[in-house]
Amino acid sequence: MKMKILSVLAGVAAAAGCTFSGPKAENVSCGVTGGGTAEISKAIPPVSGTGGLRRPGPARVMVIGAHPDDADIFCGGLALRLIDRGFKVKFVSMTDGRMGHHIYSPDETAKVRRRETLEAARRMELDGYDIYGYPDCGLFPTDEARKNVARKIREYQPDYIITHRTCDYHADHRATGQLVTDACYLLGVPHWCPEVPAQRHRPVIFYMTDAFTNPRPIRPDLMFDVDNYIERLCDGLDAQGSQIYEWLPWDSDREKTVAALGDRSDIKTRNEYINRYTFGRKRADAKRFAEVWKERNPNLPLPKNLEVYEISEYGRRPSKAELKFLRE
Numbered sequence: 001m002k003m004k005i006l007s008v009l010a011g012v013a014a015a016a017g018c019t020f021s022g023p024k025a026e027n028v029s030c031g032v033t034g035g036g037t038a039e040i041s042k043a044i045p046p047v048s049g050t051g052g053l054r055r056p057g058p059a060r061v062m063v064i065g066a067h068p069d070d071a072d073i074f075c076g077g078l079a080l081r082l083i084d085r086g087f088k089v090k091f092v093s094m095t096d097g098r099m100g101h102h103i104y105s106p107d108e109t110a111k112v113r114r115r116e117t118l119e120a121a122r123r124m125e126l127d128g129y130d131i132y133g134y135p136d137c138g139l140f141p142t143d144e145a146r147k148n149v150a151r152k153i154r155e156y157q158p159d160y161i162i163t164h165r166t167c168d169y170h171a172d173h174r175a176t177g178q179l180v181t182d183a184c185y186l187l188g189v190p191h192w193c194p195e196v197p198a199q200r201h202r203p204v205i206f207y208m209t210d211a212f213t214n215p216r217p218i219r220p221d222l223m224f225d226v227d228n229y230i231e232r233l234c235d236g237l238d239a240q241g242s243q244i245y246e247w248l249p250w251d252s253d254r255e256k257t258v259a260a261l262g263d264r265s266d267i268k269t270r271n272e273y274i275n276r277y278t279f280g281r282k283r284a285d286a287k288r289f290a291e292v293w294k295e296r297n298p299n300l301p302l303p304k305n306l307e308v309y310e311i312s313e314y315g316r317r318p319s320k321a322e323l324k325f326l327r328e
């Protein structure tokens, strides 16, 4: 019932709070609030050594992906888990995703995907889903993009940022990881981008998982059991129909699998489909890191779906207490 009420409130907020602005990097934002006082008080991280530099309030997480579904697919389980604890979680797509369809024109695709991300944000009770609007398949780690990313980070003041590693498969993913890590130190330099105040409390940066081994595989610094969040994540991803039921099956040469969904009117069948074809990485990581999981969590069962993150050396270094807080 609680979920139902929050969904209704989120719908109202989504209708009232969405803004579309910015000539070059188009910013699409949708504010959704949720979480009670008790949950919010639990979500204040035990950050040491930064005194009054951290802004007050619950922990904020910014997941910065290259495309308008990367954050959802790779980090959606952790996002929902943290939202339940009172964290504020914002998703970002650096590009407009305009190349993500084989039938729609690029302009149409960008428009459809913008609409779909807003609906996904509403369903997942995110604190916004921003699209910065760089052209899909055309993102580069330029000075202009670095400054733009830094301004957005300073405005939101996240405690934690999650992004791609710089050895991921897609050039836009690599550029996104490069931009975020390049910006991190500069966030605190006041004469650099002086139009937005410097962020003295620098964020911890996490890399989302991938399967790449060159120069080395991802290091599982943090692992989260997300089995209990798969159903809600399926509901969120179901909003991204142009990707889940159209582009990704076409791109992966499995269009026939969509035919089994019929007219797509049955949510249970849709969720089973999303679960089967979208979370392979989470299941593969549960197998790949099974021994590490058992060693660290001898009293817990091995999850079916595991989200794995590496702590970047370019961000703030979290204390042991802070890491414990994140794992709770």
Ligand SMILES: [Zn+2]
Residues within 6 Å of the ligand: 066, 067, 070, 170, 173
């Ligand atoms: Zn992507």
